[in-house]
Amino acid sequence: MLTVSVLGACPLHLPPNAIPIGACEAGFPSPAQDYVEGQLDLNEKLIQHKEATFFVRVQGHSMTGAGIRDGDLLVVDRAMRPDLGKIVVAEIEGGLAVKTLARVNGEPYLVSENPAFRPIPIDPDAGVTIWGVVTYCIHKVAN
């Protein structure tokens, strides 16, 4: 554990040894010391392909049916194959959008989880392409 206490302002001309930092241990060693493990790291859990992973913020309400709400943080993995049924970030009309990849009448479409939005056909010529696959949605519960 690192404890830091504010000792007051430190002008630049002080020598390098002027700011005490770190905590010292004293007394008996902890009985749990032999059982120390690495701490849980969310990166490890949420990120499979580090170089291909990007974070994207959700704006809007068309995916609430899939549990993705306005303001949520998405983990997007570009290395993952965009299979049918996956939720993806796609390039649509010059911007990024979150949709579900589905088949409509035998053709792949980007659909919203909200009946008020119409399915969009995937067509690179019209600027509609898949940008990456959404692997996690992080939703803030308390402030």
Next chain:
Amino acid sequence: MESKPVALVDVNNFYASCERVFNPSLAGRPVVVLSNNDGCVVARSAEAKALGIPMGIPLFKIEKEVRQHRIAVFSSNYELYADMSNRVMTILTEFAPGIEIYSIDECFLDLRGLEHINRIAYGQEIRSRIRTWTGLTVCVGIGPSKTLAKFANHCAKKRPEFGGVCDVLTMATDTLDRIQGEIDVGEVWGIGPRISKRLREMGITTVKALRDADPNRIRKEFSVVAERTVLELRGTSCLDLEQVAPAKQQIMSSRSFGQPVHTLEELEQAVVTYTSRAAEKLRQQRSSAGALGVFIQTNPFKLNDPQYHPSTTVGLPYSSDDSRALVQAALHGLRRIFEPGFAYKKAGIVLTEIEARSDAPQDLFAPPAENQQRSRALMDVLDEINLRHGRGSIRLAGEGRPGDGWRMKRERKSPCYTTRWDEIPCARS
């Protein structure tokens, strides 16, 4: 040719392409990226190149074209480009036993031990992997030497028939002769404008002519370096991959100001910022510095302004990598050379007498070891916080605030999409 294959992978229109990955509205639009202080064009998308926008042209000279062709203009977003570069380079490490990162967007791969594979297919796999994972497109050039890998990369980039991957090792001899005979000698790696001008005067105008030139003659007329280029063009590898970048013997940090600076106070902030940055680099390479140079400059292009460009070197009492000690030395030097009454355009610092940390002499005047440990602990925390929360999250009070007038002008910078939480891209839903 003997088989000791090297590949050069480079990202097409790197800066402009990075902008495009996170901003699909730029698809098909010409994009240019500007130098520090938004001065000149330093990068162009294919569309901007096709419009004839030259490299290095000042922005004000292309204002008409920018309006007419809706050219998207960006300040350099170094945070974004560095992150995307790291991603590309890390992916490339999986494709070769050794790599040499040659620049922010170029990397040599050592393909030795992979002689049995289909190199063209392998190159296509690299292309497809990087495009899928990062959204960036690369070209791959393969050859028996670095110079020929560079040449192959040029072919892969400029000649669509190669589909982005060119391997001179499997190219038919007459095809290679024909292509090398078509390409100007100035395109050869390491042959600068001065040498290529003289080569042309000697009648050596193409890559092929240089390849077939007498190496002895080239050495006598130019240098051993130029002779090596000839041998490399013949397929003899003379340049090994530098897999570990040698520790820098000098670390410089300097910038031109967004607007002219007149006061010592502003110069102090700039110098403290540059020194902190250089100290960070110094610690990254696990070295310490024994001396530090400071310089300030007026604008040499403003011929009517009084000119002053002093510099000084300050020796440190003991070799150090502590931001505070280095800043103290830098400020000391700055106060020594500062004269009021000038409009300063640039300031910078250079760390010299750099040595590996462990070799730093523990002399009589050095602080006791425990103080050094404390200093190191503090610097580690500083670097860690800045790494995690973005540069400048925690800084020495003397650095001043973002938005001070002397800071680099980056008015058209895109968001730091990949390095700052409050700037990540949005997806409509």
